[in-house]
Amino acid sequence: MKLTLKIWRQRNANAKGNFETYQMDNVSPEMAFLEMLDALNKRLVEEDKDPVAFDHDCREGICGSCGMYINGHPHGPVPAITTCHLSMRFFKDGETVWIEPWRAKPFPVIKDLIVDRTAFDKIQTAGGFVSVNTGSAPEANNILVPKSHSDEAFNSAICIGCGACVAACKNASAMLFVSAKISQFALLPQGRIEAKERVRAMVEKMDEVGFGSCSNTGACEAECPKQIKLTNIARMNREFYKAF
Amino acid sequence: MSKVLFASISKKFVMALAGLFLLTFLPVHLIINFLLLKNNPEPFNKAAHFMATFPLVKIFEIVLMAAILIHVMYGIYLQISNWLARPVGYVSGNKAETSFFSKFMIWTGATVLTFLVLHFFNFYFIKLGLIEGDPENFYSVAHNLFKIPAYNYIYLVCFFLLGFHLYHAFSSAFQTLGLNHRIWTPIVKKVALFYAILIPAGFAFISITLWLFR
Numbered sequence: 243m244k245l246t247l248k249i250w251r252q253r254n255a256n257a258k259g260n261f262e263t264y265q266m267d268n269v270s271p272e273m274a275f276l277e278m279l280d281a282l283n284k285r286l287v288e289e290d291k292d293p294v295a296f297d298h299d300c301r302e303g304i305c306g307s308c309g310m311y312i313n314g315h316p317h318g319p320v321p322a323i324t325t326c327h328l329s330m331r332f333f334k335d336g337e338t339v340w341i342e343p344w345r346a347k348p349f350p351v352i353k354d355l356i357v358d359r360t361a362f363d364k365i366q367t368a369g370g371f372v373s374v375n376t377g378s379a380p381e382a383n384n385i386l387v388p389k390s391h392s393d394e395a396f397n398s399a400i401c402i403g404c405g406a407c408v409a410a411c412k413n414a415s416a417m418l419f420v421s422a423k424i425s426q427f428a429l430l431p432q433g434r435i436e437a438k439e440r441v442r443a444m445v446e447k448m449d450e451v452g453f454g455s456c457s458n459t460g461a462c463e464a465e466c467p468k469q470i471k472l473t474n475i476a477r478m479n480r481e482f483y484k485a486f
Numbered sequence: 487m488s489k490v491l492f493a494s495i496s497k498k499f500v501m502a503l504a505g506l507f508l509l510t511f512l513p514v515h516l517i518i519n520f521l522l523l524k525n526n527p528e529p530f531n532k533a534a535h536f537m538a539t540f541p542l543v544k545i546f547e548i549v550l551m552a553a554i555l556i557h558v559m560y561g562i563y564l565q566i567s568n569w570l571a572r573p574v575g576y577v578s579g580n581k582a583e584t585s586f587f588s589k590f591m592i593w594t595g596a597t598v599l600t601f602l603v604l605h606f607f608n609f610y611f612i613k614l615g616l617i618e619g620d621p622e623n624f625y626s627v628a629h630n631l632f633k634i635p636a637y638n639y640i641y642l643v644c645f646f647l648l649g650f651h652l653y654h655a656f657s658s659a660f661q662t663l664g665l666n667h668r669i670w671t672p673i674v675k676k677v678a679l680f681y682a683i684l685i686p687a688g689f690a691f692i693s694i695t696l697w698l699f700r
Contacts, residue, residue: 476666
């Protein structure tokens with residue numbers, strides 16, 4: 243396969259970036275998207291050029307670091323997967339592929355396709371935890387949890403914090419991420435104790451770092467690689483009102 | 487406490503409540519407007535007089551104006567904040583599968599607001615005595631306006647866009663208030679569609695009837 247890549251190149255956080263065009267020949271449909279970028283970088287290094295900087299770690303779809311905006315979609319055009327799981331068989335021979343970093347004020351570009359997602363860490367450290375002393379694992383049946391609640395809490399907890407929701411939202415809103423992190427505790431008895439403080443602190447931090455607000459367009463849910471549901475946002479809103 | 491009151495969610499909560507309140511007023515206005523179809527001006531003028539003078543309605547009017555003001559001001563404020571949250575956009579656009587109407591709320595809202603200002607100049611400001619006109623004969627004011635083709639074009643376009651605005655606004659308000667339910671949310675969305683078609687269609691029917699068939 244032959245592809246034309248249009249990749250955002252930006253030397254550092256303060257530099258003015260621009261799109262560079264790269265022709266890729268002999269791209270195998272069996273390749274992963276990141277492997278294709280690895281192949282491009284190998285070539286660039288051999289040509290004594292600066293390789294394209296992009297985040298990646300586990301390449302198993304669980305770390306959430308490989309976020310990049312591909313042809314109008316966070317993590318590419320295939321639903322419910324991360325960029326590292328994106329295969330080149332989903333692209334056509336001769337296609338032009340636009341690759342951009344996440345765009346949001348709280349996610350400034352560090353270099354090329356890498357953005358600083360510390361804003362998510364700040365929200366998480368504001369209240370996304372349960373204050374208990376660690377020790378040996380408690381008896382699982384000491385506190386009974388309905389199966390439906392634990393399932394829902396788990397479905398929220400699988401958010402990998404990749405930022406695709408922010409990238410997809412026209413308002414650069416982080417409400418899907420924040421609501422998932424609030425929901426995973428709100429649904430469980432252990433999380434209820436600090437529920438009010440948690441939602442207040444996390445929402446306050448979310449606003450403070452400069453994310454937009456939710457317009458209920460559903461773009462975040464449609465593009466989330468872990469299919470986190472919009473119902474989390476409604477739950478976060480309820481939790482917030484209850485915290486008054 | 488002040489941080490909670492001025493949080494983005496709180497602003498959206500107030501905006502949603504104001505919006506839902508405005509939704510209750512539209513059917514009332516539509517029912518009164520249907521009296522314009524009668525050849526006798528008296529029922530419409532009586533209804534308009536009642537709306538202008540009855541004390542309970544006067545209280546309702548104050549709340550209504552406050553709701554419009556809050557809804558518009560918070561809408562503009564949140565939209566500007568949202569624009570600021572993404573100073574650099576995407577070259578490859580946004581191809582996420584979303585509700586079509588939800589993407590243009592600020593623009594459909596701005597169109598409706600522009601119409602509202604025009605509407606106020608035609609009727610409400612006369613009632614308040616701010617501009618000249620006969621507040622006791624809004625029937626003929628309305629009939630005269632609907633005889634102007636350009637007014638009808640503007641009217642129909644605005645109500646078409648109002649339908650778009652209402653469709654997303656109706657269900658979105660429930661989500662913002664935290665009212666999302668496995669069974670009820672799909673029903674709310676169906677009611678929203680029904681409401682968003684029925685209300686503008688009713689207003690458009692009156693406009694077309696008075697314009698082309700009277």
